[in-house]
Amino acid sequence: MNSLIQNTQVTKTRKLVYTALLIALAFIGAQIKILGSIALDALPAFFAALLLGPVAGAAVGAIGHLLTAMTSGFPMSIPIHLVVMCTMAFICWLYGYLNNRINLIVNSTIAIILNGVGATYLSVLIMQLLGMIPTVKEFFFMLVGPLLLASTVNVLAAAVLYSLLKKRI
Incomplete structure (x- = not known):
């Protein structure tokens, strides 16, 4: 019984250390800007979601952004x-939730579309509702290309790294 408690503690500590390391890597990725606040900070978050689970992925993703x-400098407020x-x-x-529930390629495609297109549209729509921009269309089309590119790079790199490392970690 005592060794089971110790193993659980080691597992929790290891997960916490990996999460902290991936947050640090997200900070490094945040310095690699594509356009404005569009950067490579999400790669560690998507990797965390696959390796450590949905909660760790969400935490790294939120902190990374x-x-x-x-x-x-908070360019969009x-x-x-x-x-x-x-x-x-x-x-x-x-x-992270869909990992091992559906094919990794399908899961990655969903993440790319949600992150590159869905999140872009939601952000631009809210900006219009707040009166920050006159129309959604022009601003959406200005941002969707770079965001889709960054999303594709982040998600695919995370999926490839996970596929290569999942049995070694």
Whole structure:
């Protein structure tokens, strides 16, 4: 019984250490900007979702986006970036939840579309509702390309790394 308790503690500690390491890597990715606050901070979050589960993925995703927004000077305003942070947390959570429930390629495709297109549309729609932009269409089409590119790079790199490392970790 005592060894079971110790093993559980080791597992919790290891998961916490991996999560902290992936948050640190998200900060590094936050410095690799594609456009404004669009960066490679999500790769560690998607990897965390696959390796450590949905909650760890959501935490790394939320913190990673917040770090990117902070180092970019919150270009779309703090409220919009808080919405994006929550959206990112949900998408990473879903990615981790669907892991081992559906094919990794299908799961990755869903994550890319939700993160690159869905989150973009939601953010732009909220910006219009708050009076920050006149119409959704122009701003959406300006952002969707770079966000879709970043999303594809982040998700596919995380999926490849997970496929290569899952049996070694």
